Amino acid sequence: MSASELSELTLLELASKLGKRELSSVEATSACLARTEEVDPKIKAFLRVDARGALAAAEASDSRRKRNASAGLLDGVPIGLKDIFLTEGLETTCGSRILEGFVPPYDATVVKLLKEAGLPILGKLNQDEFAMGSSTEGSAFFPSRNPWDLERTPGGSSGGSAAAVAAREVFGALGTDTGGSIRQPAALTNTVGLKPTYGRVSRFGVIAFASSLDQVGPIARTVGDATALLQILAVHDPRDSTSARLPAPDYLRELEGGVAGMKLGVPREYFVEGMDPEVEKAVRAAAQAFEKLGATIVDVSLPHTKYALATYYLIAPAEASSNLARYDGVRYGLRAKSAKSLREMYFQTRAAGFGPEVKRRIMLGTYALSAGYYDAYYLKAQKVRTLIRQDFTAAFEKVDAILSPTSPTPAFKLGEKLDDPLAMYLVDVFTLPCNLAGLPGMSLPCGFTRAGLPIGLQILGKHFDEARVLRIGRAFEREHDFHRRRPPL
């Protein structure tokens, strides 16, 4: 099999070939490394490639396969990790100067799970600093580029993960999603991105941005591939007190069930003015496709949607301002060298270590929590958050899942929104209500613009109803071939 044929395999196809020993993990991993060496100078998806670690894991996997002692379905499938996941012995920066050179003393729970399942980790993928951003332009190191148009962003904050998957550098990747950071880059790169229910996947060892919103999930080329990765991740973790004790179902077994008889809601508030008409057209067409597959499309209303952005930009920065207090130069990471007092050490370290967007959010959050403002901002936002959650609860009494665009526009140009934070925040307008409500959400390819840019369809489900979200996505994917298209690299 040629290298390019190999890189066109989906994650599950590769797993099947590894299982039949038609291919070795070392071959697959080497192919990924070669592909990365070839295209990543253009894509800039990786912050760090760990060739030695990945090949060692691949060899170990091959030897398990030889002994018929495979660690599971995906044993030997190489993947990439957003740099937000702590990897023992492998530098982890979260896209920030303040953690440059930080080598974690432990593995995040999800990293441990992937290693135990035998997946070689190719390296760490680019992201907006501390996951704050929607374009990877917030990375302290460099922006990543969209494989479909190198002048454009792959989205963010898990932009490196999405770009690497779209560019066939990896078979799958892990991202995190606080307000859309898995789904939006997936939509912009023609990949599948799943944000599970809050509590479904452990956050232990995942660098915190906004603790009540952060969730880990897979980015892959197909719904099935994302499903297989979720199966590894969806485990209760006693080290995360917000981790659900609910056992995960066998997601793959339920995947092909189709949508016949399902009611799918289309919220009128998600088709707003200023939305790209090509995006709207593709999403409406997707809804019609579901009708043809036997689903009923139901008009639903989520009346508090218009407050989601404001709510999010109070709660997320408030939590972030506290979560990021630990980067103080005392124990790890950057410490200002010339400081002469404790105050100077704090000020200089944090001034030099954090980028402008991170500073902006720390200030926003600090303000929202301050004495005299807490009730008007943070507390009010929590109340609105409850209303947003109730909107979904009411809608889910009528429908099994909700369809919407993932992003109001296709990939925008690098630099386009860099000087306008508000415009950048608006990119996530359709994705962040899902985080506020703690629901599972997925983006999958549903079309292209005339200019050839991918469009994503978002499917939102009930709490812990990932199986249904995936099944709906799979039903659509089976009837379309958007996901098979290859970026013009």
Added chain:
Amino acid sequence: MPASDYQPVIGLEVHAQLLTRSKIFCGCSTEFGAPPNHNTCPVCLGMPGVLPVLNRRVVEFAIRAGLALGCTIRKTSIWSRKNYFYPDLPKGYQITQYDQPICEGGKLAIEVRGEEREIRIRRIHMEEDAGKSVHDPSGGDSLVDLNRAGVPLLEIVSEPDLRSSEEAGEYLKALRDVLVYLGINDGNMEEGSFRCDANVSVMRKGTAELGQRTELKNMNSFRFVRQAIDYEIARQVEVIESGGKVVQETRLWDTQRNETRAMRSKEDAHDYRYFPEPDLPPLHVSDQLIDSVSHTVPELPRAKVRRFQSQYGLPPYEVKILCAERPLADYFEACAQHYRDYPKLAHWFVGELLRLLKEEGGSVSTLRFTPVQFASLLGLIDNGEISASSAKEVFAEMFRTGKDPSAIVSERGLAQVSDSALIESLVNEVLAKNAEEVEKYRSGRKQVFGFLVGQVMKAMKGKGNPALVNELLRKKLE
């Protein structure tokens, strides 16, 4: 106006380290005295990505304290983050409880000058301790030891019901006794496992208007608490009397100068930006848990004192000593099962047992002899088999070796001699040798009797039955 026209108003905030084996949010040891930063892990070091997992034992201890102090236990309480920067606070915030603490509204009875008062307790909440910063006095580096970071604390806040430093001291002692009795705190103020801050204000007597308060810190002994409060009361009265105003501020007790010094004013006060801790779900406490914890609340110090007085008929002074520590009181009761002369038993506890524990070290829990052996020693005295002074010697050896008292008596030949023929012959010898003293006695100088007894006992190497010696000697003399 004289100082006596002012009424001090005092409230105390106590921080008590809980005697759990591991920290509140990770599995690290809470042991005191380990090398710096030895008892740490990524969680209590505040590494990126870590999350807290609540130690259930801390909740049980908090409920135990709440029940003992008559508090209401909240069925749902909330964890909050208190945000501030300091090098010994690894995460940049402390996980604590803010507006919904686990325990609310209790009380603690204290006794001041024979009068009982009830001091109301506003709340008790759980939180994590910070680490320790060590500053090089020569102005060099500061060093941080995070062994203490994450050690569980209870913060116990009184209402401003205390009216003098004396009352404050009694409240603190009573509170410490309760916590130590509950087995949840070691009560050590010097090592900082029992710490106290005081809110102090003064108001004119006869008015209802409360004065401005100051917060006092850095008082690491009972004496310092009393001294600092007294100093602060006098200072505030002086400020008011000289036409000034007390300002709201935090003041430190300076043990070198014996005065309180302003640390930070209200304007410099931290804005802690409290908000609910998103990494920990609300804490739900079931009735079942409260019920099971209630069975672990022992008899409390004041109740025990009252019972010891009535049940054993002991004087207040000895009861206070016996009940000062639960293990000693428990041991007394174990001995009392086997020995009925309680005043005598108490006398031996207070006189001999505590003396030996003090001189030779050790604690009640590590005694080498059993209550039965202790009782049998006292029985040997009652039966006239050994003298009281020999019994002390036997007791000292029991203390060291744990040997049976009768074995020690026979090994050392301490058995008392009650052979009246032998004693009579020795009495005769002594009288013959001391004709002069006999003459004095008979001429009315009865005090030489003691000297003559001593001579007989000396001849018997101290083993003579003193009652018999007395009796025979008196018979011969008269």
